[in-house]
Structures are given as structure tokens and as C-alpha cells.
Amino acid sequence: MSRALGRAGLLLGLPVILLVTWWFASAGSKSFYQPPLETIIKVFPATWTAARFRSDVLPSLGRLFLGYGLAVLLGIVLGVLIGAHRRLRALVEPLLEFLRAIPPPVLVPILILVAGLGDPTKVLVIVSGGIWPVLLNTVEGVRGVDQVLADTCRTYRICGWLRMRTFILRAASPQIVVGARQALSISIIMMVIGELLGATNGLGYTVVQFQRGFEIPEMWSGVFVLGLLGVLLSLAFTLVERRVLSWYHGVRAAERSGR
Amino acid sequence: MLEIRSLRKVYGGHGRQVEALGDVTLTVPEGQFVCVVGPSGCGKTTLLRCLGGLLAPTSGEVEVAGQPVTGPPDGLAIVFQEYGRSLFPWLRVAENIELPLKSKGVGRAERRRIVDESLTAVGLGDAAKAYPWQLSGGMQQRVAIARAIAFQPKVLLMDEPFAAVDAQTRADLEDLARTVWQRFGMTVLFVTHDIDEAVYLGQRVVMLSASPTRVLEDLDIDLPDKRDQLATRSGTRFAELRSHVYSRIQEAKIARPGS
């Protein structure tokens, strides 16, 4: 119990210090663009109402989950395919390196040109950014599966989907999770970028609207919401990771204790 | 049961040719317990992998139960040298043992029964729910053996299964190997570089030369079927056989200049 409290303290310590510092540093600020934190917090309830959640937060979340989900799914499927076939890997690896080196936001104008300004494009924007870390990490994970385990599967005739789900995907899961975590933060960024350009609703769109309407405290509150979203999703991710990779942490701990 | 004729295996690639097996001919009748001894690096693992259909020979023939080996043969199980890497770390002990049965299409209740039975047979009745990395090396190797037994193979190949465990555990596991063989009546090919172990366990000891590997001698072990760590090992016949095998292997080393 006290350990949990201690950890919560560590987790919240720095944010609390920063907020307090911000509060006092900005108190009484007359600058139009840097309103006092107090003002920002005051406008919060009026700005982020249930209606706004429905009209802006939910659509953003919907696009984010769809885009992120697709990025992870496609990344894993393609990554397994490429990782498992040496020829294919040799063929596409240079291409992948090239595509990965392109900063994803650069693709946004191209995607808009090709696919228009609708919702599908915004999802596509997220996929185009999020897929790379998942794909490349999955390839590495699948390529690095243990040879002895592979032989074990062959000897005991573990093949097909059973092999895929009890061997390949599990063996590659530590790397897949690393990729999926990177993809999550990239996806949030891409979600916002997609909404900055020609959207009619969403979190990114709302923040830009406030800025254009010179509603500066409201704009800041939107930035807060985005930050909060990132933190919550990252926490949720950690919870899932604990479950999925508990065996991996166990193995690591056993190795460290020298067995 | 096992037929090996003029088996030769040359590993190529990376600008280095290694002749792991020179010309190996060996027959093992059904139900026999045969030990293969040879110096480290003489190609024992290579021999097993060829038998197990995990590796294609350069030339020569390999047959299991009258069938030429082209892939992993039916009813053949392998206990690998690297026990730590042959169990799936993300599966519990019982699930590890169950997996080959699942791919065989054995029903759930029957699977559970076989898993319990084989765990009891190796003396690990209460470890079903543990993860492999929570067990000691000797226990992990027992699990690997339990998995092999549960598969109900006609042929069991064991690759230096006890090389990495402490002496006491090793003695226990040796007796376990004999018990399992007597109880389930499979054909066993047991690879080791330990001469004592080979003489103690086998009905027959096949000595391999250093590479390019041939069969040096094929020796019948005329010790009584009931073996005991103390009585058998301190007997005069055991000592004779042991020193015979030892001197043959020494001779082979001296006969090869530059090794």
C-alpha cells in the first residue's frame, strides 16, 4: 500500500511541481497569449462540455482508434509476412527503410490530394504514420525467433495457425509491443495533424478554431485535453503490456537473478 | 527402426566448409536404448537433426520405421540439448506439454489426463501451473522429457539432455530416462559426450570419431537390465566397459594428427 502510494507520488510529483510553478509564474499575467493558469482552468468546464465531447472528442477518438488499430494490425500482418520470408525481406527492406525515413507529416498533403478531405483520409494519415514502427519491429521480432523453438514446433508438428499464435506472434511480442507503443504516440500526433488541415470537427480542429477566434485560454485548455489524452492512453497501454508481456518480464527477472 | 546409411553432412556458407559427418552407418532395432558418444563438435547434434528430419543430409540415407526421412517423421520426439530454449516461456508447464497434443487433435479431457500422467512420470506432479523460467534447469529438462513422453513417440531422440545440470540431478534424470524407456518401450537414441553416462544408460554404445565423423566402434553393453547408480557403477564389468570406450576414443584422438 505504502509502496503504491510512493509510486503514485513519483508519477505525479513532477507534473504537480510544474503546474504549481506555472500557476504562480503566470498569476496576474497581462499577456494576451499567455493567460494565467487560473483563467485556463476557469474556462475549462464551460469549454469541454458533454456536447463538445460528442461533437469533437469522440470523432477524434474514433479516428484515432480506427487508425491506430489498423496501423497495428497491418503492421503485424505485413511484418510477419516479411519477417518469415527471407527472399521477400531482401526485396522490400530497402524500400521500407526509404519509406520509414520520410517524416509522416510530409505524406499528409499527398494523401489529401489522392484521397480527398474526408474522414477516411484522416484515418489514413494516422495509419501512414503509425504503421512503420509496428512493421519494422515485427519484422525484427519474427526474424529473431529462437531456432530451437522453431525446431521444437517442427518436431511436434505444431503448424499453421496454432504455430502462428502460440509461437511466432508470442515470440515476437516483446518487439511488437515496442513498436506499438511508438506507434501510439505517433498516431496521436498524426491525428492532430490530420485535423489541422481541412477538418470540420475533432480535437485538433477545435484547438485551431480557438486560436483563430483569439479565444486563447480555451485554446490552452484544448492543449491540456490533448496532453491528458496522451497520458491516459499511455497508461492504458502499460496495463495491456503488463498482461501481454508478463512472461517476458518474468524471464528477464529470472535471468538477472542468475539462473 | 532407425536406419542410417553412409550419412554425410557438410555445412557450407560463410566461406567455410565444415564436414560435420563423414560417413556414418548405424542401425537401431525397435525398442533398443542406444547411446552415442563422441567428442564435442563431432556432429552428434547434426546426426540427430538429420534423423529428426530437421536437416537435409549432404548424401546418404536416413530411414525411420522403414520410411525415408524427408521431414520430421511421424511418432518421433526430440529432447533438445538446450532445454532452456526448447520450452515456450509464455506457456505454463502443462500448456507446454499439451501443445503437441493439441496439434495432434487430442480432445481436451484426454489431453489433461495425458499431461497429468506424464508430469507424474517425471516427478513434477505439482509444477503444472508454473512457467518454465520459474523452474530449475533440471526441472525444465524434466518438463521437456514429460512433453516428449506425452507425445507418445515410437522413437525418442535425446541430445545431451543432462549436460548442463548438477551431478545429483543428473543421476536422477539418468534413472528417469531408463524408467521412461522401460515403461513406454520406445526406441531411444541418446547422445552424450560423457562416457560413464553412455555405458550406464545404454544397451549399446556407438562411438563416433572426431570429424570427419565415422562410427569408431559399436559396442554391446552386457550389463544387467536393472541398473543402479551405486551398484552398477562400482561393478568390475562397468569399469572394463568404461575404460574400453575411453581408450578407443583416446586412440582416435591421437590417430588424428593436429587435433
Ligand SMILES: Nc1ncnc2c1ncn2[C@@H]1O[C@H](COP(=O)(O)OP(=O)(O)OP(=O)(O)O)[C@@H](O)[C@H]1O
Ligand atoms: N548450422 C551450422 N553451420 C555451420 N557449421 C555448423 C552448423 N552446425 C554445426 N556446425 C559445425 O558442425 C560441427 C558439428 O556440430 P554439432 O553441433 O553437430 O556437434 P556436437 O557433436 O553436437 O557438439 P556438442 O557436443 O558441442 O554439442 C561443428 O564443427 C560445428 O561447428
Ligand SMILES: [Mg+2]
Ligand atoms: Mg550438440
